[in-house]
Amino acid sequence: MKQNPYNMRNRFQWAKGCAAALLLTLFLAPNCSLQILPPASMRFNAAICVLDTTETGADRTVADAVVLLQSITYGDRLETISDSAGMAYFTDILPDRYNLLVSGRRVSLTEMLLINGQLQDTALYVPENDTLFLDIYAQTSRTSALLISEIYYSGAPPKPIPQYYHDQFLEIYNNSNITLYLDSLIISDTEAGFQDDSLIHAIHAYMFPGSGSDYPIGPGEFIVVAQDAIDHSQAPVNSVNLLDANFEYYVSDQGDVDNPGVPNMIQLHHKYGIDFLYSVFNDALVILKVKDPYALGYDEFNRLMLPKSGVIDGVEYRENTSQFDWKRLDASIDAGLAGGIPGYSNKSVERRIERMEEGRFIFMDNNNSSLDFIILSKPTPGFCNQEVPQ
Amino acid sequence: MKRMTFLILIFTLCLFAQDINNERLFLDIDTDITDALPGRNPAFLHRENIPFNYAFSYRLRHDGGEDRLPYTPALKRYQNLGVTAYTEMENGMFFAGRFSYRYEQRRDKLFLHNAENYLDMPFYFGDSTSGGFDLNGIDWNVIFSYPLSARWRAGVDVFYNVDEQFKTVFPKPNIKRNDVHLRPALAYQGESLQFGVTASFFRYRELMNTRKYVLEQGRSPVFMRIRGLDRPVLTYAQTSEERLQSIGGNGISANLDLGGILLLETFYERSHAEIVDGASYPEAQGNWDLDRFSWRLALRKTTRRSGISELFFEQHIRKGNGFHPTLDQRIYALYYRAMEGGISLPYSSSPGESLNATISYLIEDYKREDNFFGLLQYVPAHMLRMEINYKISGMKADFEMDLQYAEDICIGEPVVYSDLSGDYYAGISAAELAYYLKDRRELGVEMRIGFPFYGRRLLIDGSYTNIIPQDSDARFHYAETGLTFVF
Numbered sequence: 001m002k003q004n005p006y007n008m009r010n011r012f013q014w015a016k017g018c019a020a021a022l023l024l025t026l027f028l029a030p031n032c033s034l035q036i037l038p039p040a041s042m043r044f045n046a047a048i049c050v051l052d053t054t055e056t057g058a059d060r061t062v063a064d065a066v067v068l069l070q071s072i073t074y075g076d077r078l079e080t081i082s083d084s085a086g087m088a089y090f091t092d093i094l095p096d097r098y099n100l101l102v103s104g105r106r107v108s109l110t111e112m113l114l115i116n117g118q119l120q121d122t123a124l125y126v127p128e129n130d131t132l133f134l135d136i137y138a139q140t141s142r143t144s145a146l147l148i149s150e151i152y153y154s155g156a157p158p159k160p161i162p163q164y165y166h167d168q169f170l171e172i173y174n175n176s177n178i179t180l181y182l183d184s185l186i187i188s189d190t191e192a193g194f195q196d197d198s199l200i201h202a203i204h205a206y207m208f209p210g211s212g213s214d215y216p217i218g219p220g221e222f223i224v225v226a227q228d229a230i231d232h233s234q235a236p237v238n239s240v241n242l243l244d245a246n247f248e249y250y251v252s253d254q255g256d257v258d259n260p261g262v263p264n265m266i267q268l269h270h271k272y273g274i275d276f277l278y279s280v281f282n283d284a285l286v287i288l289k290v291k292d293p294y295a296l297g298y299d300e301f302n303r304l305m306l307p308k309s310g311v312i313d314g315v316e317y318r319e320n321t322s323q324f325d326w327k328r329l330d331a332s333i334d335a336g337l338a339g340g341i342p343g344y345s346n347k348s349v350e351r352r353i354e355r356m357e358e359g360r361f362i363f364m365d366n367n368n369s370s371l372d373f374i375i376l377s378k379p380t381p382g383f384c385n386q387e388v389p390q
Numbered sequence: 391m392k393r394m395t396f397l398i399l400i401f402t403l404c405l406f407a408q409d410i411n412n413e414r415l416f417l418d419i420d421t422d423i424t425d426a427l428p429g430r431n432p433a434f435l436h437r438e439n440i441p442f443n444y445a446f447s448y449r450l451r452h453d454g455g456e457d458r459l460p461y462t463p464a465l466k467r468y469q470n471l472g473v474t475a476y477t478e479m480e481n482g483m484f485f486a487g488r489f490s491y492r493y494e495q496r497r498d499k500l501f502l503h504n505a506e507n508y509l510d511m512p513f514y515f516g517d518s519t520s521g522g523f524d525l526n527g528i529d530w531n532v533i534f535s536y537p538l539s540a541r542w543r544a545g546v547d548v549f550y551n552v553d554e555q556f557k558t559v560f561p562k563p564n565i566k567r568n569d570v571h572l573r574p575a576l577a578y579q580g581e582s583l584q585f586g587v588t589a590s591f592f593r594y595r596e597l598m599n600t601r602k603y604v605l606e607q608g609r610s611p612v613f614m615r616i617r618g619l620d621r622p623v624l625t626y627a628q629t630s631e632e633r634l635q636s637i638g639g640n641g642i643s644a645n646l647d648l649g650g651i652l653l654l655e656t657f658y659e660r661s662h663a664e665i666v667d668g669a670s671y672p673e674a675q676g677n678w679d680l681d682r683f684s685w686r687l688a689l690r691k692t693t694r695r696s697g698i699s700e701l702f703f704e705q706h707i708r709k710g711n712g713f714h715p716t717l718d719q720r721i722y723a724l725y726y727r728a729m730e731g732g733i734s735l736p737y738s739s740s741p742g743e744s745l746n747a748t749i750s751y752l753i754e755d756y757k758r759e760d761n762f763f764g765l766l767q768y769v770p771a772h773m774l775r776m777e778i779n780y781k782i783s784g785m786k787a788d789f790e791m792d793l794q795y796a797e798d799i800c801i802g803e804p805v806v807y808s809d810l811s812g813d814y815y816a817g818i819s820a821a822e823l824a825y826y827l828k829d830r831r832e833l834g835v836e837m838r839i840g841f842p843f844y845g846r847r848l849l850i851d852g853s854y855t856n857i858i859p860q861d862s863d864a865r866f867h868y869a870e871t872g873l874t875f876v877f
Contacts, residue, residue, distance in 0.1 A: 034725060034757055034768070038807035041764025042719060094762070095717055125717050 061086020065104025095125035103366035149173035152348035167232035183210030206265035220360025269304035284328035286314035336370025348379035429645025431586035433545030433577035435535035455866030464498035512712035527553025656685035697736035728754035770802030794834035
């Protein structure tokens with residue numbers, strides 16, 4: 001069909017008009033300037049009120065309590081002290097799931113009680129940089145004269161020997177100013193998931209020998225209980241020398257090593273394993289005293305049940321110290337977690353020194369291992385190399 | 391002064407209006423049967439633009455080099471065997487179909503554990519699943535075009551893909567994708583006016599499984615994290631061995647051709663992705679939205695002697711937002727915009743021979759915000775691009791060659807608001823920024839030849855693009871070759 005030149009010219013003019021309008025739009029649109037300023041972050045402030053909710057505490061606020069905020073995702077640890085109104089303030093914290101741990105003291109003329117509280121795996125966030133107000137309910141717990149002062153559970157480096165763990169030990173310290181006796185004291189581990197149970201579900205339980213006053217431990221003295229009281233410091237293990245350990249575990253029917261010069265712990269219950277092996281990743285160890293360890297019998301999975309009321313001290317440890325699910329010990333024994341050590345790293349956890357008193361260490365005992373324990377790059381069986389805080 | 395050249399590597403995937411291809415962007419799959427249609431509108435399929443009856447093809451794509459983003463594989467080798475058919479059916483209906491089998495290898499792929507392209511959205515790191523991946527897949531693409539009247543046609547384009555990606559070493563992650571894209575369209579074809587509208591609905595699903603690897607804490611080896619510029623925002627997925635990512639979206643595009651004088655194409659698309667970690671403890675992992683908008687305007691003048699001269703402008707905008715899975719807050723935002731204007735001039739000395747030179751200037755800038763940590767990166771860039779296209783045909787053979795050259799122009803200063811540190815920042819975000827700020831030059835060549843072969847026609851094509859950063863010996867190349875046997 002023949003084209004009409006007039007129409008073609010009109011069409012071309014129209015097209016040019018459209019193009020001009022579009023080009024104007026084109027040049028205006030991208031020239032709108034972008035906002036090139038740092039955006040607001042989602043950080044916010046938190047105000048945490050520590051309340052003593054025990055029967056005698058009457059919901060009073062707790063001043064001078066250590067409040068620890070532990071980020072689960074990032075591993076950040078923020079620590080502060082509650083003020084005279086029982087308030088602890090944190091600024092510019094990131095939204096995350098947090099573990100909140102509180103340790104304080106209630107002091108009266110007649111007694112001094114530890115107050116522990118915790119909120120586990122709690123999502124914290126308030127939008128627009130506002131302040132989050134949160135109450136944390138604290139419970140009392142008791143401090144102990146006998147303490148677990150050090151646990152070496154991680155085992156020796158795997159090269160050249162893979163997974164060496166016979167060098168594990170547990171160290172007990174007398175934090176009081178009187179002589180105490182270890183006779184019939186029990187060391188046990190406890191199964192995960194029984195935090196709220198009134199019983200310890202022990203996979204292994206061993207008792208110190210003696211009839212009441214055979215094994216004294218004086219003020220400021222250490223006692224080392226070795227898995228195998230032999231020298232582990234020689235190549236290729238290159239770990240600790242436990243020849244001077246005070247006691248050792250011995251499992252006679254499993255081909256265990258026995259040092260005849262070191263007294264053996266009495267086996268009360270041994271569900272499995274060639275020795276009383278502390279898990280190199282996570283476990284909880286308690287020392288306790290009960291009249292009859294077999295009084296409560298066994299649970300359905302052949303674990304010895306022991307009353308928590310008999311626990312003198314307990315420490316729970318994990319490779320990941322921000323992971324509080326399936327905890328083994330409640331806040332009255334251990335509100336926190338020691339550890340943060342990879343398996344087979346030849347590192348140990350040791351209780352912090354709080355002060356010196358009459359020439360002996362007084363170790364920190366908030367019943368909160370997150371606050372009370374530090375990591376040692378080299379285990380120190382039977383002694384302590386920490387600097388004393390001024 | 392340093393600047394970036396995104397367009398060269400990442401955004402060449404998708405951002406030109408004439409290259410709006412979801413499959414290329416989201417799945418890294420080439421589909422080409424609509425490429426020759428105006429506006430990629432399937433309703434424009436008719437007798438005039440059927441290139442052949444059917445053809446078998448083999449394509450090999452090979453990308454690799456040292457100058458790359460942290461999550462770009464050191465080597466991509468894609469092989470593709472396909473069969474394509476065009477046919478006219480009864481009642482003026484036309485059909486085109488393509489079926490292909492793909493085998494893809496990605497080597498030294500870090501951080502991204504899935505089969506998809508890097509979209510610069512909050513995504514999930516698979517620390518221990520990084521490495522080399524192989525993929526087997528098949529995809530179908532069919533087009534139907536049906537006449538509604540003498541001038542109106544309706545059409546539909548259906549794309550379907552299934553593939554499986556695997557890694558042969560522990561923990562043997564296995565990623566299965568199942569993707570559908572539907573594009574119904576309308577087209578009007580008048581004497582001197584044609585236009586078309588195409589809608590787009592797509593859903594791309596990716597299911598990743600890995601072997602459960604039980605440590606003391608019951609962790610899986612898939613440590614997926616939502617990215618932040620500084621640190622990972624979330625690490626929820628540490629205990630998950632199954633993850634489902636679902637991207638759904640819709641869009642609309644339109645094209646207008648006014649007497650061959652004014653051509654306009656425009657496109658808008660909105661997509662939404664949700665990620666859920668499954669297995670025993672399903673947990674939402676966040677979601678993101680991505681908006682893409684582009685348009686291209688060309689003014690053409692056709693002369694019988696020389697061919698088509700063209701003055702063109704195009705603009706591309708890309709806007710993304712990533713959201714926290716539980717806090718209902720935006721944690722990440724990106725904004726990219728590019729504008730390009732250029733002119734294309736033809737020259738023809740004899741019938742069957744033509745030369746076309748194009749020169750264009752590109753202005754682009756890119757901003758991304760980490761709203762979780764309160765950080766910002768802004769990088770502007772300018773680029774000069776040149777291209778020469780030469781075609782000759784005769785003696786039953788056709789030959790075509792493209793030469794491309796692009797270089798940065800020093801305009802604009804980057805802005806970086808950050809107070810960043812740590813291994814994560816150094817390994818990812820700092821490396822990204824260093825890449826973006828580097829000056830680059832691009833050299834490319836592309837050749838196509840077609841000739842009779844045993845009574846049929848054989849088409850051979852190849853392209854090679856070399857990316858040359860300044861002050862560095864590192865390089866990156868894109869190479870592709872294809873063999874098509876036409877019946």
